[in-house]
Amino acid sequence: MNEHEKALPAGGPAKLTQNAVKIYVISSRERLLLPLAFCFCLLLVNTLLWSGPTAGLTASVCVWYGLLGLYLGRTLLNTWESRVLLAVNLALAATLALGSNWYFRAWNLLALLALLPVHAIGLSGGQFLPWWRPSMLWERLCLLLWGLFGHLGAALATAWPQKKDGAARRVLPLLLGAAGALALLAVLVPVLASADALFAAATADLRAFVSLHFTDAVWKALLASVMTPFLFGLLYSLRRPTPLKRTGAAARGGVDGLGFAIVLAAVAALYLLFLGVQSAGLFGGAEYLAQKGLSYAEWARSGFFQMVGVTVVNLTLLLAAVQWSRREGGAWRAVRLLSALLTAESLLLLLSAAWRMTLYVDVYGLSFKRCMTYWGMGMMAAFLLAAAWKVWRPDFRFCRVVFPLALAGWLVINCVPVDYLVAKDQVDRYLSGESGVLDAEYLLYDLSYDTLSQLERLDGDMVCTAYGDWDAIGTARLSILLEQRRQEARTDCADWRTWSLSAWLASRGGA
Known part of the structure; x- marks a missing residue:
């Protein structure tokens, strides 16, 4: 009997289980x-x-x-x-x-x-x-x-x-x-x-x-x-x-912070230059901008969406640097210092974006997108403040605070009657003569039934573009279009699956 045969159990080789259920x-x-x-x-x-x-x-x-x-x-x-x-x-x-x-x-x-x-x-x-x-x-x-x-x-x-x-x-x-x-x-x-x-x-x-x-x-x-x-x-x-198979927790590693420090330094320097140019335009006034071939209104009312976007990139970058850098030596101290600088610059970019957005709203009024941009800037400011605390206290659990904060912020904006506020602002501006143009079709079709109560303040004989399911189908008086929208609200309320408080309130407006 060879060594292989001696190693086998008495009953011979193990057999595969049949018909496992x-x-x-x-x-x-x-x-x-x-x-x-x-x-x-x-x-x-x-x-x-x-x-x-x-x-x-x-x-x-x-x-x-x-x-x-x-x-x-x-x-x-x-x-x-x-x-x-x-x-x-x-x-x-x-x-x-x-x-x-x-x-x-x-x-x-x-x-x-x-x-x-x-x-x-x-x-x-x-x-x-x-x-x-x-x-x-x-x-x-x-x-x-x-x-x-x-x-x-x-x-x-x-x-x-x-x-x-x-x-x-x-x-x-x-x-x-x-x-x-x-x-x-x-x-x-x-x-x-x-x-x-x-x-x-x-x-x-x-x-x-x-x-x-x-x-x-x-x-x-x-x-x-x-x-x-x-x-x-x-x-x-x-x-x-x-049950999940639990493995031993891996020791916290990290990479050399020098690479992150170089990236942070380059980005921070770019934003310093950008903010310097912004300050020149802000304090130089219309004359300085005219030398550059720009009007003050053209410069002030542009770029806020891009600046909000770059703050998202900045937040991602500084969190990655603080979380994954090895927490020792001069490179780590440089990462923390540059992350703090980038956080401050990001807050200034948000402030600049909010200022530009306000100038834009002063001229053109509120819209749904502009309201949501204001909300997004507020949430980003809160996230950046949490990131600043993370830079100061690296062991701070950023997501443990930000996740509930994001949920709370989203619930808050759901409680705000955004469409009603947009319609009220636009109608007020039109009736006061502050704006000579009113996009009634936007308020009537693109937003919810909450706008109807404000549109009723307008002249019912105003001629507006009527839309079908997808495209414009002609023109009609505003009073007729409002009645059509109220009828759509009544149709929604007729089925419990599509009922809503907003539709119910709108359906009563035509009673």
Whole structure:
């Protein structure tokens, strides 16, 4: 017997396991959850996919948290992180039923698509990284994908008859019997109606209702059925997560700060030159600008969007330098000094951008984009102040402060009636004679129903361009266009999925 044969176990070489089956732990809670998950998927199809991010999605978010609370219990309220995300997500969902600005609705939909999974995965306890670490986004994305696609058999295991559970064994026959009965009735009722005129007259309303709604209902049910195993698998993984393999925390490394110091020095020098030129234009006045071939208004009312953009680049650069530089030696001291200088320059750039924006608004008035630019500059200033503290205290957890700050800032701007303020400013300027031109079409079509109350202050005989779904279709009096918009608001309010407080208030304006 050779050495290889001596090393084998007594029974011979190990054999591969045959027919390995993943075992799911199924209880009465899972059996209750499965039909509820199907109903939620049906609601989601009927709201988000059919009407977009409107009040229907608000209801879907509330039902989603009801499912989580029913399945996970008090886990939903156990931690400070979970309670905050619950409040933020419900507030974002509520804005869909309050306002009618489609820019905010689209952005809030994206925010909910990001925050709802982050919150749900955090409830499972399977994650390792805390919420203030940016890399937790990748970790929770992986856990989300594993929950959606790694537990598809859980729904089948829940619905399949169990040997020791007589009640569960009757679920599948019940479903098959109901489907067969519906299919048979769908065939027999039209046949009998064609065979007997009296039966046809008696069932005319029923058949009209079925022909109108049955096809959509079937497609929605099929789509919900396809979605249910994925959603149920995700919910199953939240209660029974697959633990992550924890590795030892790597020692904090870093790179030589000399490279970052050179980059920071070059950028800081460029901004010093830029701010010097800005100061020359500011204190030199119109005569100095005329020598350069520029008017004062042309110079002052340009470039604010670009300056806001470069502050984002500056913030990213200085955070990378402070976080990844090796914290020792003269290079580290240079990185901190240059980062502090870059932070101060960025704040001055923001101040210059705000000043230019104010000059622009003084001449042309407010618009939705200009209001959001003001908000963005305020948020960037707050982030830069947090970055300045990070430079002063390198161990300060920047994201732990900035993430809640960003959420709070976004909730605040959602509470501000931006469209109403824009319309009021534009109409006030026009009526006072401060502006001889009013873009009524912008206020009427590009913004929400909140502008209608201000447009009613104008002369109803004003001729405006009328728009269809995409293009201009002619001209009409403002009073007629306002009534059309109010009718659109009434149409929105007629369906609970598209109802909003903004549309309801606008619909009453024409009463």
